Amino acid sequence: MVWLRRTTHYLFIVVVAVNSTLLTINAGDYIFYTDWAWTSFVVFSISQSTMLVVGAIYYMLFTGVPGTATYYATIMTIYTWVAKGAWFALGYPYDLVTVPVWIPSAMLLDLTYWATRRNKHAAIIIGGTLVGLSLPLFNMINLLLIRDPLEMAFKYPRPTLPPYMTPIEPQVGKFYNSPVALGSGAGAVLSVPIAALGAKLNTWTYRWMA
Numbered sequence: 761m762v763w764l765r766r767t768t769h770y771l772f773i774v775v776v777a778v779n780s781t782l783l784t785i786n787a788g789d790y791i792f793y794t795d796w797a798w799t800s801f802v803v804f805s806i807s808q809s810t811m812l813v814v815g816a817i818y819y820m821l822f823t824g825v826p827g828t829a830t831y832y833a834t835i836m837t838i839y840t841w842v843a844k845g846a847w848f849a850l851g852y853p854y855d856l857v858t859v860p861v862w863i864p865s866a867m868l869l870d871l872t873y874w875a876t877r878r879n880k881h882a883a884i885i886i887g888g889t890l891v892g893l894s895l896p897l898f899n900m901i902n903l904l905l906i907r908d909p910l911e912m913a914f915k916y917p918r919p920t921l922p923p924y925m926t927p928i929e930p931q932v933g934k935f936y937n938s939p940v941a942l943g944s945g946a947g948a949v950l951s952v953p954i955a956a957l958g959a960k961l962n963t964w965t966y967r968w969m970a
Contacts, residue, residue, distance in 0.1 A: 773819045773828065777835035780815050781843075801903075805896035805943030808860055810954040812836075813891045816866050817883060818958040826874035833866035855906045861898040865891045880959055888955030892947030896940045 816829035837859060844857040869887040876882035 769819075769823055773823075773832055774835055776815055776819070777832050778839050780811060781836045781839045801896070801900070801939035802942045802946060805899065805939070806946050806950055808862070808899070809865070809892045809895040809943075809947040809951050812862050812865060812895065813869065813888050813951045813955045814958040814961075816869055816891075816958075817887065817955045818962050820870065820873055820883070821880060821959055821962045824878065826870045826878070829866040829869040829873075830863060833862035836862055858903065858906055861895070861902045864898050865895045868894055884955045884959055885952055888952040889948045891955075892949070892951035893944045896943030896947060900940045 812833060816832045819832055820826070820828040822828075840857075840859045844859055847857050848854055868890040869883065872887035872890060873879070873883040876886070
């Protein structure tokens with residue numbers, strides 16, 4: 761019955777990764793990342809790094825296999841690209857939805873777990889820090905490769921957008937001078953306790969299954 765248990769584990773990963781992506785969508789990620797990228801990139805970076813690390817480390821420790829975090833991030837990316845295609849099919853421009861870059865940060869988490877010979881505490885501290893530091897950098901590079909997000913936001917408004925999410929011009933010269941540095945710093949600090957939470961959830965799961 762080992763094969764059944766392992767299959768169940770990996771199916772769990774698929775289900776939770778898809779639900780994590782749905783949570784991102786419901787939190788306004790597509791609209792958030794396209795409309796608010798310049799004004800709230802720090803908030804976006806923190807939310808994405810913490811959301812990625814809690815699920816990725818949970819399932820990486822659950823299976824004990826380095827590479828599971830990347831597998832988790834890949835599922836999220838594929839699912840988001842499917843949703844991007846759905847928006848495109850509805851007549852919106854290709855750049856309306858910008859898919860966040862999760863995979864490289866998840867690879868760093870996997871690499872940490874593998875390099876430290878499956879040391880859980882190293883994965884939490886070092887891996888969590890690397891995820892928080894790297895994700896804003898990768899996402900800003902991704903963002904620079906597309907057309908102006910604010911232009912897309914004003915040109916193609918969504919009727920379901922609540923008033924408080926209405927696109928606004930960036931407040932240049934104030935808090936947003938260095939969104940990558942701020943996002944990386946805050947993400948690195950917050951991703952570690954969130955990674956520890958993911959590891960603790962893994963412990964609780966094993967107790968529940970016992």
